[in-house]
Structure formats: structure tokens, C-alpha cells
Amino acid sequence: NAGVTQTPKFQVLKTGQSMTLQCAQDMNHNSMYWYRQDPGMGLRLIYYSASEGTTDKGEVPNGYNVSRLNKREFSLRLESAAPSQTSVYFCASSEGGAGHTQYFGPGTRLTVL
Amino acid sequence: QKEVEQNSGPLSVPEGAIASLNCTYSDRGSQSFFWYRQYSGKSPELIMSIYSNGDKEDGRFTAQLNKASQYVSLLIRDSQPSDSATYLCAVREGTNAGKSTFGDGTTLTVKP
Numbered sequence: 491n492a493g494v495t496q497t498p499k500f501q502v503l504k505t506g507q508s509m510t511l512q513c514a515q516d517m518n519h520n521s522m523y524w525y526r527q528d529p530g531m532g533l534r535l536i537y538y539s540a541s542e543g544t545t546d547k548g549e550v551p552n553g554y555n556v557s558r559l560n561k562r563e564f565s566l567r568l569e570s571a572a573p574s575q576t577s578v579y580f581c582a583s584s585e586g587g588a589g590h591t592q593y594f595g596p597g598t599r600l601t602v603l
Numbered sequence: 604q605k606e607v608e609q610n611s612g613p614l615s616v617p618e619g620a621i622a623s624l625n626c627t628y629s630d631r632g633s634q635s636f637f638w639y640r641q642y643s644g645k646s647p648e649l650i651m652s653i654y655s656n657g658d659k660e661d662g663r664f665t666a667q668l669n670k671a672s673q674y675v676s677l678l679i680r681d682s683q684p685s686d687s688a689t690y691l692c693a694v695r696e697g698t699n700a701g702k703s704t705f706g707d708g709t710t711l712t713v714k715p
Binding site: 523525530531532533534535538548549580591592593594595596597 | 652702704707
């Protein structure tokens with residue numbers, strides 16, 4: 491039982507390049523989330539998927555797109571990377587609903603030059 | 604104004620002391636409240652969740668919730684050096700999506 495996995499662990503991009511961050515969970519959770527964490531700050535929600543087939547914007551969605559590929563997988567795409575997107579990206583999943591715990595993946599450390 | 608505010612750190616306590624971490628939130632419709640611990644370079648992990656007014660104890664950790672005053676706190680008794688980490692307060696809205704808002708965190712250092 492791996493929990494929440496993310497790939498890649500590290501990535502360096504040049505301004506304007508694109509990439510997709512992958513996330514998968516094996517806990518049969520309904521809801522999945524993408525956060526970014528900048529140094530000294532908390533987590534800010536980028537996008538979330540309450541259930542398979544649905545996605546919604548979070549607090550900071552600009553410059554990102556997501557795909558809920560199936561119940562297990564939720565990907566985050568940067569179409570044209572900018573230095574302001576340098577951050578650590580965490581994927582999380584939960585059973586869904588207000589009372590359920592979120593479980594986090596190990597994170598992807600992204601640097602945009 | 605940020606929706607979830609945590610007391611500014613860093614917080615330093617001696618080993619064996621009580622560490623007190625505070626969090627206030629602005630959305631009165633919030634239903635669920637969580638404390639996560641995050642070690643440097645690692646992902647957040649859940650310590651406590653609390654849903655009703657009052658105290659909830661789990662080992663050395665006690666979460667306190669006061670919805671009327673819109674604050675939630677975390678007490679760590681008999682603090683250990685291994686408790687040194689950043690503590691994140693998360694507040695969740697009462698919808699099926701369970702979308703959470705996080706505070707910026709308070710960094711705790713427990714000195715031996």
C-alpha cells in the first residue's frame with residue numbers, strides 16, 4: 491500500500507517549457523487535491539477533484555490545468571512555466587467530505603529558471 | 604485578511620515544557636479543523652482533527668476548538684526535540700468537496 495505517490499520528485503524547467511506532474515493514490519479515495527507550498531508559507535490549493543469526472547479551481551489556479559484521469563490518478567499541467575511557479579507541489583487525497591483526513595504525497599520540487 | 608491565521612513564530616520551548624499553538628479562522632461555516640505536522644523537506648502529516656467545541660486529547664497532544672470565537676489551538680505537553688517541526692492549521696468547509704484552507708504554519712523548536 492503505497493498511499494499517495496508523485497512523479498517526478500525534482501524538476502528544473504526553463505521559462506516557457508511545459509510539463510505534467512503525476513499523482514496516484516491506492517486508497518480508493520474519492521477526492522484529490524493539488525497544492526503548492528512556497529518557502530515559509532502554508533499550502534495553497536491550486537485545483538481539486540471532489541470525485542472522478544469533476545474538477546474545480548482552488549485559490550491559485552492561474553497557469554495550471556488538471557485532469558482527473560480515473561479514480562486513482564490526478565495530474566497537474568503547467569503549459570508555459572514561469573519563475574513564479576517555482577515551488578514545492580503536493581498532491582493529496584481523501585475519502586471526501588468535510589470530516590475526512592487528507593493524505594499527502596512526498597511532493598515535487600520544481601524550479602523554473 | 605488571510606482566512607486562516609496562525610500565531611507568528613518561530614516558537615522555542617525547552618524540552619519537557621508545554622508548547623501552545625494557536626489558529627484563528629474567518630469562515631463561520633467551517634466544519635472541520637485539523638493540525639498537521641511538517642518536518643523540513645517532508646510532506647504534512649495529520650496529528651489531530653477536531654469537529655466539536657471543547658478539547659480532544661491524544662497522548663501528549665490536545666486540540667481545543669471554540670467555534671464562537673473562531674479559534675482552534677494545539678497544546679503539546681512534555682515537548683520533545685522530535686516535536687521540532689512546522690505545525691499547520693487547516694480549516695475545512697462543510698461541503699462534499701471538503702476543500703481545506705491552510706495557515707502559514709508555526710515553526711516550533713524544542714531545545715534539549
